[in-house]
Amino acid sequence: MRKPNPDTPFDSPTPPRERGLLGTLANSAWPILLGIALAAALHYFWPLGPGWLYYKKVVLDVGIAIILAVSLNIVNGMTGQFSLGHAAFLAIGGYTSGIVTYYGSILLWKSTDLHGGVLGPGAWLFVFACLLGALVATAAGYVVGLPSLRLRGDYLAIVTLGFGEILRVVLQQTNPILSPDQLDSSSLKNWLPPPVGGAVGFNGLPTYTTLFWVYVFVALMLVVAFRLKRSSLGRAMISVREDEFAAQAMGVHVARVKVMAFMIAAFFAGLAGGLFAHESGLILRPLDAGFLRSLDYVIMTVLGGRGSISGVVLAATLLTVLPEYLRDFDQYRLIVYSLLLIGMMLLRPQGLFGIHEIWDWRPRWFTRKPQTRSPSNEKRGAA
């Protein structure tokens, strides 16, 4: 028998003790509580005034883009399954939550006006709608994840792309939205297919999306992503990306890992879809399910790095903010993105940060010798 090495840099393991739900929450919930506090601070200390309203919209857009890019990165970056249909989950979440808030508001309060403040009844209906949208998107993620068990690389990309495009076309065929008056006299004919606006888009949704809720969900996304990355499941995802065959030979249930990645990513994309749908100044359109929007998030993950959460956050921020300041950027967006993508693939295929986090990067002369590092001081990242 081998004796444990006395120089082992590990603390002696504590025996597992059963903790109640409260104990678990107290110990593991602090990052998310911190996130909620920061989101609340952002919300309440945001300056009033017309000029700031514009910046507010940019900051909202950044938060939503972060959720979408970081969630896509779980599939594309960590698990190495190239999905080109992430926007489809956004649309599923957006349309589902939109149906709930729009028609729910009419049924409950006879109008689609905002009802209550940040934590008022309307806001809770909105949060419930977002979560429901996220769950429906998760189910779709399961379905879209299945082809990844058989298809690889380009073929999977084409299937996921097709999924988004089909959804876009289907959404165009939906019925016009029913106004509160029309609702009473509506028949089954108006409800099949659902009255979500067809090609015009789902407009008139109550604008419940606030800085607070967006950044609460951003915090949730980041905590989940970091915890996933440094966990057995995250390690399994990376092994699937690196070498599926070897992963299987080491006992990784490859099919399960892939479908899990798709479902987790779809959940958060659906959540972000809810936020997107209820942001003021935006109309949820069938186009939002399609390839062009998916490409936006793919670019963010490619730029940020395969599996680098902080890198992707940075890329999502830059690619959301920069277009706001470059006039007419929208016209050239596709050209710029395509060039960016080609350039990245040629020069730095692993993305700006590769698999590393931003804080892993230090000037070379600053790094300590690896020999002096032990696993116990490697516990970085969010808890």
Add this chain to the structure above:
Amino acid sequence: MTNVSTANRTAPNQASPTLLAVEGIGIRFGGLKAVDGFSINLPRRGLYGLIGPNGAGKTTVFNLLTGVYQTQAGRIFLDSRNLVGLKAHQVVAAGIARTFQNIRLFPGLNVLDNVQLAGQLHAREGLASTLLRTRRYAHEESEIRRKAFELLGLFGLQERCLEPATSLSYGHQRHLEIVRALAANPKVLLLDEPAAGLNSQEKLELAKSIRHIRDTFDLAILLIEHDMGLVMDICEQITVLDHGEVIAHGTPHEIQNDPKVIAAYLGADAATV
């Protein structure tokens, strides 16, 4: 997790000395019979060799045993549990782990993570406890980590545990392959040419390590190797494959003097005998 430690695995069952019983397995690729009617009985703590000229079908036997390919005939029993029909990841869980002839470490994971990946095989905690970071989850994870780190000590790899796996020297990468397979806590360890590319000094040390592993971890080893010196030195029994078929089976002494074996090697690769 605690009950899968190498130290307290159940004592050898004296009633059935055979741990891995393989009977007439085979596979064809198109017209080619890559392996045909392969049988072997590997006892507990056995250290057996599998040799044969290039392309004889040795690696294919490992692929059949580990569920990469499904055998088209015959039976595979591990501890009287039928393994035919299991998928690759289920076979590892059942107790057969392997290394790869052409090293297949995960370049994106560091040395320790490569080992932990195999060590997490029997982990129980699910997605919810992973995301909630429950104490049970943290404990399980730190146990996997501690064991992985301990295993790295076998080949003096502990200091390098945070380096990318592929930054190791070739010899160390071969060692890491073995450590990774051991982390899955197997009953049977399949080593596919572990000495390939090592110099003679490294080969001597590897031979010692293989014996040491067999003794300390109480497992059976089946070894594919082209280096006859090494095979003859450490293996108790040797099976010889040629063109997918077993042409001889016996002690190193018997194998060295078997005319069929000599003929197979003279025909293919005279220098190695």
